[in-house]
Amino acid sequence: MTKIRPLAYRMRPSKIDDVIGQAHLLGPNKPIRKMVENKQLTSLLLFGPPGIGKTTIAQSIARDIDIPFRSLNAVTATKKDLDAIIKEAVSSDSSILLFIDEIHRFTKSTLEALLPAMEAGDIVIIGSTTNSVFHSLPSAILSRCFVFELKPLSNSEVVIGLKRALADKTNGLGIYDLEYSEDVLMFLAETTTGDMRSALNTLEAVVISNLNDDRLILTTEMVERFTEKKHLSYNGESTKYNLLSSLQKSVRGSDVDASLYYLALLLESGDLPSIHRRLLVIADEDISLGNVNVSTHVLTAVQISERVGLPEARIPLAKVVIELCLSPKTNASYKALDAAIALIKEGHSYEPPNHLKDNHYAGASRLNVKGYKYAHDYQASRIGAWVKQQYLPNELIGTQFYFPKEAGHEKTFADMYKMISHAKKSKKRS
Structure with a gap:
């Protein structure tokens, strides 16, 4: 018996010109198109939802450029498999194009084994993933690759692919007498x-299961029987990244019902890791000091979700999303740090006062590293351990990064911040 190849496998385009969609990358004068035309390929990272052509593009590039092609799936491949391809590439007269599907599943050390071969031009990689590469791949790999996001195919583009398969008598379903409507x-x-x-x-499943003497009139009812459990239903061209963004913005806006709706859509995709990461970010980006316990609650919910898996994972996640929605919101803490980082990037990097520097070495006093006041040896009313002394560099005295908000728990911190600021300005010496 010969191998039974699925229709999607049989209909996979063999050259870039036949790939459907991704005009922003494959259209005239677009990046990947120009690379193919000039036969000058660099390493690429392609990310986006499943079934939109990442593998097809990699294979088509290899055929169009006429470069040796090797393929690994990071879910099943081992370090030994990768080492064998690296060894082959180093000893070959030609560069090898290595396609790594689900590249984010390789460990950091496994991926970094590619670096010498990539630097020397022995290997050009095309990595594909449904995850955002910026969060899932090491910087050493990212810096050596061009990153391109593939867009979901529109319904009309999918219809083009379906019609192509229905007409193809060699690899498709064109050998059958099929009638169908555009609808x-x-x-x-x-x-x-x-x-x-x-x-x-x-x-293919619909056609094969309903054929009668190699004839069939396709109906929506036939299709419905095979699509009762639908994939994550995106509106229009939206992707999971749009839904993650919508979830966060709904939580930030304290809209419980909208947040639960987007959570439900995301849960239907089964992509728990993306949901977990986003909820952990929301806890500290949007709630933060407004509810100082919420980060712990989210982490606990994530751990339970990971332990029990779907469908039960939805239970702790629903609870914590509601808590996030109804918690006081403040972004003052991370905004304060961003302000400090921005100042440093503008060139304002200065020496700390001498009395704050490390003095646990011989000769520290000769360098004037002395005079530090240990705060716990002092007490200030209502503040506790505190003493008036300089902490910022001379050039930044009086600079304020943190502007507390009086939301939830942060009101307590705001009151304390005001008391300390007042004490700093007081002429009274400690």
């Missing part, structure tokens, strides 16, 4: 939400 194909495209692979394989 049926559009319905299939909508229910598979821009995932060409899912759409093609669903089409």
Whole structure:
């Protein structure tokens, strides 16, 4: 018996000209198109939702440029597999194009083993992932690659792929006598939400299971039977990244119902790691000192979610999303740090006062590293351990980065900040 290849596999384009979608990368004078035309390829990282052409683009580039092609899936490949390809590339007269699917699943040390071969031009990599590469890959790899986001296919683009498969008598379904309307194909495209692979394989399943003497009139009812459990349903061209953003903005806006809606959409995708990361960020970016316990609560919910998995993971996540929504909001803490970072990037990097420098070495006193007042040896009314002394560099005396908000728990910190600021300005010596 010969191998049974899915329709999506059989219909995979063999050259860039046949790839559907991604006009921002493959259209005239666009980046990947120009690389192929000039046969000058550099390492690439492609990220975006599944079924939109990441693997297809990599294979098409290899054929169009006529470069040896090797492929690994980081979920199943080992360091030994990678080392074998590196060894082959180093000893080869030609560069090798290595496609790494799910590249974010490789460890940092495994990926960094590629660096010497990449530097020497022995290997050019194309990595693909559904995750944002900026959060999941080491900087040493990112700095050596061009990063491109692939967009979800529109429904009309998916329909083009479906029609191509229905007409193809060699690799597609063109050998059958099939009748269909534009509405049926559009319905299939909508229910598979821009995932060409899912759409093609669903089409084949519908056709094969309903054929009668190699004839069939396709109906939406037939399609519905195979799409009862729909994939994550995005509106229009939205992706999970849009939904994660919408979730955070709804929490920030204290809209419980909207937040739960976007959480539900994200949970339907099954991508728990992305949800977990975003909730942890929200806790400290948008609530922060407004509810000092919420970060711990989110972390606990995430750990429970990881432990129990779906569908039960939704229970702790729903609870903590509601708490995030209804907690007082403040971004004063991270805004304060950003202000300090911005000042440093503008060139304002100065020496700390001598009395704050490390004095645990011989000769510190000769360098005038002395005079530090240990705060716990002093007491200030209502403040506790505090003593008046200079902490900022001379050039930044009086600079304020932190502007507290009187929201939730931060009101207590705001009151303390005001008391300390008043004590600093007092002429009374400690």
